[in-house]
Amino acid sequence: MIEKLPSLSRCFQGIIPGSLATCALDGTPNVTYLSQIRQVDDRHVAISRQFFNKTSRNLEANPRATATVVDPVTFEEWKLGLRYVRSETDTPLFVEMALRIEAIASHTGMKGIFRLLSADVCEVEWIRPVSGFLEPAAPEDCCEKAAVDGPMTEIRALSLVSCRINRAVDLESLLYDVLGALDEVLGFRHSMLLLLDEKSRTLVTISSHGYGGSGVGAEVSVAQGLIGTVAATGTPLRLSGMESLLRYSRAVRGTIEAAGGGAELRREIPLPGLPDAESQLALPLLVEDRLIGVLALESRDPLAFEEWHEEFLLVLANQIAIGIDRLSEPSEDEAEPESKAPGASHARKPRRTFLYYPSDDCVFVDGEYLIRNVPGKILWKLLRARRDEGRREFTNRELRLDASLGLPAVKDNLETRLILLRKRLELKCPDVRLVPVMRGRFALEVDGEIDLEERAAG
Amino acid sequence: MEVPENLAALLEGLVAVHVATRDAALVPDELMAAAARASADGRRLTVYLPVATSETSLANLRENGAIAVVLSQPLTHRTIQLKGRVETIGPAREEERAEVERLAAAFDAEVEVIGLPSAAVRRRTRWPCHAVTFVVAEAYEQTPGPRAGAPIVGGSVS
Missing domain, CATH: 3.30.450.40 (GAF domain)
Incomplete structure (x- = not known):
């Protein structure tokens, strides 16, 4: 048994899949790729078991295994002599490994299908770099990252x-x-x-x-x-x-669809943010x-x-x-609202049509989606108050007291909802603005004419 | 069991090659091969094991001949596994070198697309090699998923 597993965290990140060799009792070897291997403590690693297969059966019968992992930065290879110890199915280790697989699975519409069956814990009996795997580097080939963290x-x-x-x-x-x-x-x-x-x-x-x-x-x-x-x-x-993990997951999805099991798969959801994260x-x-x-x-x-x-x-x-x-938190100095007469005429300014669907509190502007849920309901209240009562300024307090908005009594996140509404207006409809006047009070500014329309169903 | 009819077609694009062997105590060993080629009759596979990294595997193969080879395409994870018993082991000949280098370069190109550092990838030792040939006795689908482990018969998963 080794004294302490050296840090191989880069090798364990799944960028280059590791491989695992096992052997049946009849002497037939088996080799497979590892979708996940991670360090458990100084002497143990865990490998993910997602499907019952030859590797699982071999480990149950003959616990000896050899894993190979590759450092994705230096491309150096390491070999680990393993002895299978136990399968965990309801431990923090299992939960952590399952979460990673769940997250990848749901990105590819595979939630519930592509899942961890167990975290197989193995004792590391020995570990060594595979000498000769790489030829000596020329000095200019050095690709170690500069040590910038500290x-x-x-x-x-x-x-x-x-x-x-x-x-x-x-x-x-x-x-x-x-x-x-x-x-x-x-x-x-x-x-x-x-x-x-x-x-x-x-x-x-x-x-x-x-x-x-x-x-x-x-x-x-x-x-x-x-x-x-x-x-x-x-x-x-x-x-x-992530690319290699998603490719792996898509490969699984491909085999299920090829086997006629695709009906239960949902559409793949896009990753938010960078398309090439x-x-x-x-x-x-x-x-x-x-x-x-x-x-x-x-x-x-x-x-x-x-x-x-x-x-x-x-x-x-x-x-x-x-x-x-x-x-x-609501501020203490939120003032009562003031009612003001309509301002100057907005002739020759843009004309906007706001369309509201009460079924899901969804607001469209000129046919384009703007916002929904509580911020959508708030916007609709403000626009109607402007049209029907000539209101221009509003307070957070009156919104909090308006039961029709459905804000929770405590921790209502009103400020964050207003920020979201303000930003969506800036992006989609900059001539309609929510402008802070003082803490707890804001003005609804409209540069042009607006029409309001309400429809029962979307 | 029956084995695939057209081994060369089945192996097309599977440029990542890993080989498992075992010793007398059933302790497995594993290494990455430089390349693999199907024989003209489609019944045999020759794997090229770098001399620099294959000492334990070679000793195992000379001792008992049991071999398993997994071949995969890194970009798609399409994978198959072939098993059998070794017929011949010998130094790879100089006239085989160009083909081994070509197959190894195909692996390099594929993993560089994934984003691995090309300067490091191209340092992978690929020559000189031992040429290890075995008759393919068993073939299995190994692409990750519920079909992994299914036998391949006549070029398709049974």
Whole structure:
């Protein structure tokens, strides 16, 4: 038995599938690719068992196995002598490995079909690099990543992000500044914050960084994909080498469809954000045990997120969650609304048609989807109050007191819903704006004419 | 059991080749081959094992001859496994080198598309090799999924 397993975390990220040789009692060897292998502790690894197969039967009969893994950066190969110990099906290790597989499966419409049967734990009896696998490198061929990560970066990042959270005067500036800080200090170019809408059990993108301003308003159901899985479980999840994982999952899907079992497959859902993301890290935003939302990071680099990022960003995610929660509280100085007469004429300005479907509180503008759910209901209330009563200014307080909006009595996330509404208007309909006047009060500004129409069904 | 009729067609594009052997105590060994070629009669497979990395596997093959070979296309994960007993083991001949290099380069090109660093990938040792030939006695579908492990008969999964 070895004393301590050396760190092979890059080899275990699944970018290059490892392989596993076993042997039946009749002496027939077998070799297969490993979809997932991960380190359990200093002396054990776990391999994923997704289908009952020859490997499983061989391990039950003869526990000796040899695994080969490859470092995706240096392409060096390592060989591990293994002895199968046990299969786990209801342990934290199993849950963690199953989550990774679930997340990949739901991206490819394979949820429930492509799933982990057990985490097979093996003792590592020996480990050694495969000498001679690579020919000696010419000096210019060196491809090791420069060591840019370190304690100083961590401390600087923590300090900067904490500072941004503490100095934020409102929720919108917090959401914007935090993602910018993650880019500045840690180089995470693509990130988004999604907040939980308790009522619809969806996560709504409230702020994004590195997607050219797009993505705000995008929704993910709880338990759907990587982000939804993180929300459902409250556990961070890191995927690397996503292309190879997705290819693997699609290969499975292909064999099921070829076998005539495709009817039960759902349509594949697109990954949010980068179309060519190679790695993703998603972390829950928790205040005590209450889920606020999810912080999601993406990169085109398959090795962008390492284990220490996950641990470290959890600390930051906690602070972000507390900051969001603090700034989502109703302010004490929310004033009563003022009724104002209609303003000046808006002749020669654009004419917009807003269409509202009460069945799902969905609003379209000029035939294009704008927003739905509670923010859709709020927008419709504001537009009608403007048309019917000539209102121009509104307070958060009156929205909170309006039972027809269906806001929960506590933790109503009204501020985040208004930010989402404001951003969607900026994107789809910039001549209709929600402009903050003071804390807890905002104005509805309209540059042109608007028509309102309500339809029973979509 | 019956084996595929057209082995060469079945192997088209399967450029990643891994070989399993075992010793007298049934302890398996595994290594990556430089290349694999089907024989003209479609009944035999020759795998080219780099001399630099195949010491244990060669000793196993000389001792008992039991071999399993998994061949895969990295981009699609299409995979099959062939099993049998070794007939001949010998140094790969110089006239085989060009074909081995061509097949190894096909693997390099495919994994470079995936994004692996080409400077490192191309350093993989591929010559000199031992040429190990066996009669294909068993063939299995191995593409990940519920059909993995099904025997292949006459060129299709049974």
